[in-house]
Every structure is written in C-alpha cells, then in structure tokens.
Amino acid sequence: MTTERGEEIFIDYEHTTYKEETELFFKNLPHYTRDYLVALLPIASWIRRYNLMWLMRDLIAGITVGIVVVPQSMAYAKIAMLPPQYGLYTAFVGLCVYCLFATSKDISIGPTAVMSLLVGQTITRVTSESTTITGPEIAVTFSLLTGGIAMFLGLVRLGILVDFIPACSIAGFMTGSAITITIGQWPKLFGIKGINTQDSTYLIFGNFFKHLPGAQLDVAFGLTGLLFLYGIRYGCQYLSKRYPKYSTHLFFFGIMRNGILIIFATLIVFLMNIGKTTSPVSILKDIPAGFQAMAVPRVDTESISAIASSLPSGIIILILEHCAIAKSFGRINNYTTPIAGIFSGCVVVLALYALTPAFYYIPDATLSAVVIHAVADLVSGPSYIKRLAAVSLWELFVFVVTVIVTFFTSVEYGIYASVALSIVILLFRIARPRFWGLGRVPLADNGVADEKTKQQRYLYVPFNHPSLGKLVEPLPSGVLMCRIDESFTYPNSGYISDRIIAYCKEHTRRGGQVLKKGDRAWNDDADPVTEAAREQLPPLHALILDVASVNRLDSSGLQAVVDASTALNRYAGHHVELHFVNIVHPAIRRALIVAGFGTQPVPGDEGQEILPVVPASKDGPQKQAVDEEAASSDDDERKQGPQHIESVDTGSTATLSNPIPIPKDVYPFFHWSADEAVNAAVRSLSVHRVD
Structure with missing residues (x-):
C-alpha cells in the first residue's frame, strides 16, 4: 500500500461471515486434498529428481549406517530383554519403509535405546505377573499398538503435540534415560552376574558396587572397547582439523568404529574359544538366520490389557525420539533424500542371512560398550545446565525433577513427571500472566x-x-x-x-x-x-x-x-x-x-x-x-x-x-x-x- 505523505488513513475490517468461510473452504478442498496426499508420500515430490550423484552418496551412507545399525540393534534388543535377532528385524523394517513416508535424511528408524529400555521394563513387569505371555509377544503387541496410534496421529496431522513438550523436558528425559541405560549396562560391561538390570537405577548402582569384586574377564573387553570407541572418535576429529584433505575418509572411518570394534572383538573371542567347551567371557551364542520369527502376531485382550499402562509413555517416547529430533536436524541441515535407508536395510538383511554364524562369538561386554558409547551423548552436560539456569529456573526445575524421578523410579514415571510438570507450569503461566x-x-x-x-x-x-x-x-x-x-x-x-x-x-x-x-x-x-x-x-x-x-x-x-x-x-x-x-x-x-x-x-x-x-x-x-x-x-x-x-x-x-x-x-x-x-x-x- 502506498499513500501520499500526510494523508490520514482510517482502519476498518470487512467482516467475513461463516457462510463465506465455508464456501472458500470447499472451493479450496481439492487443493487441500492434493497437498495432504503429497505430504503423506513425500517421496513422490522428489523421486523424479533423483540422480546418479545422489545414488552414489546414498549408497555409501547406507552401507556406513548399516554397519553401525547391525551391532547397535542387537545390543538394543538385549536391553529390551529380547533375543538379538529381534533388533535386526526391527531395524530392517524401519530403514526400508521410512523413506516412503518421511523426509529426514539424518534419522534411521529402528530400535532405539530409550524405547528398548521401556520395552524391557514392560516385558519384565508383564512376565512377572503372567506366565502365558512371552517376551516377544509383548514386544510385538506393544510395537503394533504404539505404531498404530502414531500412524493415526500422523494421518490426522497431530504433530502439533510435539510443541507441547518443551525442550527442557526432552533434555531431562533423555539425560535420565541415558544415565539409566548406562548404569544398567555396567554389570554386563564387567561380567558381573546376579544383578537385576530392570530394577530402579539407584538399586542397580548400589548392587553394582556391592558385587564389583565378582568382575570377570569381560571387563577387559568392555573397558578396552570404550577406550577404542572414544579414541577413534576424538582421534578422527583431531586429525580432520589437522589434515582437512582427508576429512571425508576420516569421517567415514569414525562412523564405522562400532563395526570395526565388533569385528576385532569377535575375532579375539573366537580365537580364545578354540578347543574350549565353555567361553571364558559372556557371548551372544546362536542367532537364527533369516526371518524365522515372521508370523501373524498374537494380539488379544489379555496382551493388550497387560501393556495398556505403558502405551502412553511409549507414544511420548516415539514423539520425542523421532519427531522432535527430526525437526532439529531439519533446522540444521535443511536437506532431504532419505533413500539411503534402503541400502542400510540391505546390509541388515545380508547380516541376517550370511553373518549370523559369526555373531555367535560377539562378546556381551563389547555390545555394552557400544550401547554406553551411543547413549552417552544424550546426557546434557554442565554447560547446558548453566545456560538453562540463566534462562529460566522453572525449566531447570523441570529438567532436574525429570532426571531424579527417572533415576529413582523408571523411565515411565520420568516421562509422566516431565510432561505433567511442564503442563502445570504452562497452565500456571496462562492463568497468572504478567x-x-x-x-x-x-x-x-x-x-x-x-x-x-x-x-x-x-x-x-x-x-x-x-x-x-x-x-x-x-x-x-x-x-x-x-x-x-x-x-x-x-x-x-x-x-x-x-x-x-x-x-x-x-x-x-x-x-x-x-x-x-x-x-x-x-x-x-x-x-x-x-x-x-x-x-x-x-x-x-x-x-x-x-x-x-x-x-x-x-x-x-x-x-x-x-x-x-x-x-x-x-x-x-x-x-x-x-x-x-x-x-x-x-x-x-x-x-x-x-x-x-x-x-x-x-x-x-x-x-x-x-x-x-x-x-x-x-x-x-x-x-x-x-x-x-x-x-x-x-x-x-x-x-x-x-x-x-x-x-x-x-x-x-x-x-x-x-x-x-x-x-x-x-x-x-x-x-x-x-x-x-x-x-x-x-x-x-x-x-x-x-x-
């Protein structure tokens, strides 16, 4: 709008009636429908622009991620109190399907540490109360229902729910969960038997030091593995700055450190077991080849009622771990082609059909080292806490309460405490504005x-x-x-x-x-x-x-x-x-x-x-x-x-x-x-x- 200098402008608005708004909505309904369908399958908007340059990059990225996902998914299955092959099953499906329905290149859909912890706690709780439901049946029912609810939220575009969970709640939940998972892996890292890793974190912490004199040879693989992982990580970062010419090669070498560690640890344990009937360290042992557990899942009223109390926390974890993180990567990188997940899925299938005999000798302590190394970055450090305290003491309070509740109870109660406290503070701010x-x-x-x-x-x-x-x-x-x-x-x-x-x-x-x-x-x-x-x-x-x-x-x-x-x-x-x-x-x-x-x-x-x-x-x-x-x-x-x-x-x-x-x-x-x-x-x- 332009106007002559000094000319007075008087403001008024023409009132739009509900009838006019309704007519406008139905007029634009075909356009809304098309946008909705394209949003459901975003691959349709970019697959026609796919080229060989992208293909080579996705192939390299997919193979690299696959090498990371294979040992990590088996380790997460152990956290979930499931046989290792279930981690590979979950990784394959998520990696292959995700590229059809989403756009984030930086997200690999599959088993995660926090969700595995919740599934493990749910399996432990249900199996202690009922002997008619097995752990895999509980996990399948839990995954099916949480996935169905998450799909419904996506179809009706309720991603706005993510905005009701503040960053301090996410940070507190992730920190508390990472601490819980890390301490829960200490007994396996040291080869200590007789500790229930599904207890509250403070009990595991106390029992660990109580049984520390009973540490086995596993501790050599566990601590050496951690030293190797962090050494490669920081070494590659240092060398990339010192020699920028080789930064790409060093980056991929650093990404594959999990796979390299598993290969060498497995080879050493294999050599140690030649001529022995009993392994001196705890190992994975037999893993069935292929998709032998694939079948129609058992979903009945008994199994649904058994896991019903854990469903809300499972949905919140799905939202936190995927939607919130995907948004963060999207703001940082502002690019997409998630087809690399298909190549990662192919690596998982290759591992399931061709490499399962080699998985027999993977030491549990090494898998624990992989888990600890993976979740340690989820812990918010002193610098974050200091900045949060400078911004808002209320948000710092939410963060601290979430971590403490998770440490002394379970990840479920930590989630509920975090979300409930955040909502209470939000409602108080609305009810008592400045x-x-x-x-x-x-x-x-x-x-x-x-x-x-x-x-x-x-x-x-x-x-x-x-x-x-x-x-x-x-x-x-x-x-x-x-x-x-x-x-x-x-x-x-x-x-x-x-x-x-x-x-x-x-x-x-x-x-x-x-x-x-x-x-x-x-x-x-x-x-x-x-x-x-x-x-x-x-x-x-x-x-x-x-x-x-x-x-x-x-x-x-x-x-x-x-x-x-x-x-x-x-x-x-x-x-x-x-x-x-x-x-x-x-x-x-x-x-x-x-x-x-x-x-x-x-x-x-x-x-x-x-x-x-x-x-x-x-x-x-x-x-x-x-x-x-x-x-x-x-x-x-x-x-x-x-x-x-x-x-x-x-x-x-x-x-x-x-x-x-x-x-x-x-x-x-x-x-x-x-x-x-x-x-x-x-x-x-x-x-x-x-x-």
Missing part, C-alpha cells in the same frame, strides 16, 4: 517528534523497568495505562480483571458513593483509613489497555473486561473511558465492538452479560443492549470517526520511500499508538472534566 502498570519516558527530539503537530513522543514502559525505571514519568492526571502479557481467556479472565481494578484503585481516588458496610461487596476495600490515604490522588478518567500481546479474546475474557469496566464506573462515580492500543487481530476488535467498547459509554444496564450462561428474558433490557451493540458494528452513524472511511488492505505494505502517518481506527477508542490513546484521553478529559 501484568504491568505503564508510565512513559520522553524521547529526544531527533526526528521522533511529530513533524506536523510538534507533539512530544514517549516510550511506554513499566514503572519498575530495570534500566529505564528511574526515567519513567506518570501519565497525565486521571489517565492510567497497563499491559497484559497473555491471551485474555477463561483461565485468566478473573485474575486479569482483578489486577486491572486493583491497579486503578491504587492510583486514583474514589469518586462514587461510599457504601455502608452491609452494602459493600466482599472485594470493596473502602474504609476511612484507605479513603483518606487516597484522597490526594486524582479521580479516574480513562484506562488504556495495551493489548499487543493479546492474540485471543474469548467470551470469558470479554465478559471480564465488561465486569472490570462496570466496577471502575461504580468506583469513579461516572463512566471511565477504556481505550485499547495495538489490537493485533480483527477477531479481538470485533469482540470489543460487540461489547460496546468501540462506541462508549456502553448503553443499557451496567454489568450486562455479553454471552449469558443462563439466557435472559427475550424482552429484557439485556437482550436489547447486546443486540444494539452487535448492530453498531455496521452502523456508520454510531461511529464517531470521519464520515469518509477508506478501507485498508492489511496485507499490503507501505514503501520505505513514502512513509505514512500513524493509522487511525474508525472507532475512537481503538488506537494504533500509545501516544494517540493518551492524547485522546486528555482531550476528552478537557471536555468532560471530572471534579
């Missing part, structure tokens, strides 16, 4: 002052502002301004209304009649001492509400504004003007117009209900007043602005070379600048001076 009384600071005349009127411009800030508080001046006598830092809805409507009334009473004197004790409301603090202390204060003429941070106003919030207005009118003994600054959404403006705040004073009885819970009489004054206010939005004669109104398209913008003056609303109590609102209140005060 509220500020505003003063103003004069701005220097460096082009800020209005060129036409030469009026002083001001910056409006809270009186207790940490930097500008000493410079803040009060507004003109009888005029107050406050800011609400949250949507005005039913959880906080009563609180905000009370804060508005209390703020106005603290800074003005009563103008209305002081009622007797028996006639006063419970929240009326009128008494001789209070009234005498306020006698030197000015009477209340106008209240300005800065609603720039209010992006929603529901019926409860609107009624609360009406109630506050009524209470202030009674307190002042006359109509108190309510001015609104920075109304950001047309729906909020429309709601205020319906309530009569566009053209004040509000006609009809004070204290009327805008949307009464119990319908009033159709012939009563309340119904008439509300109807009049609703009709006022279309009645130009009721508007106290200019007769000629220019409708503005808010989607357009003014060019920088042709600046415009501050727009004016066609309703005199809606403003686009705080200065304009204060000046309007002062002008009306000069006309209707209050003694």
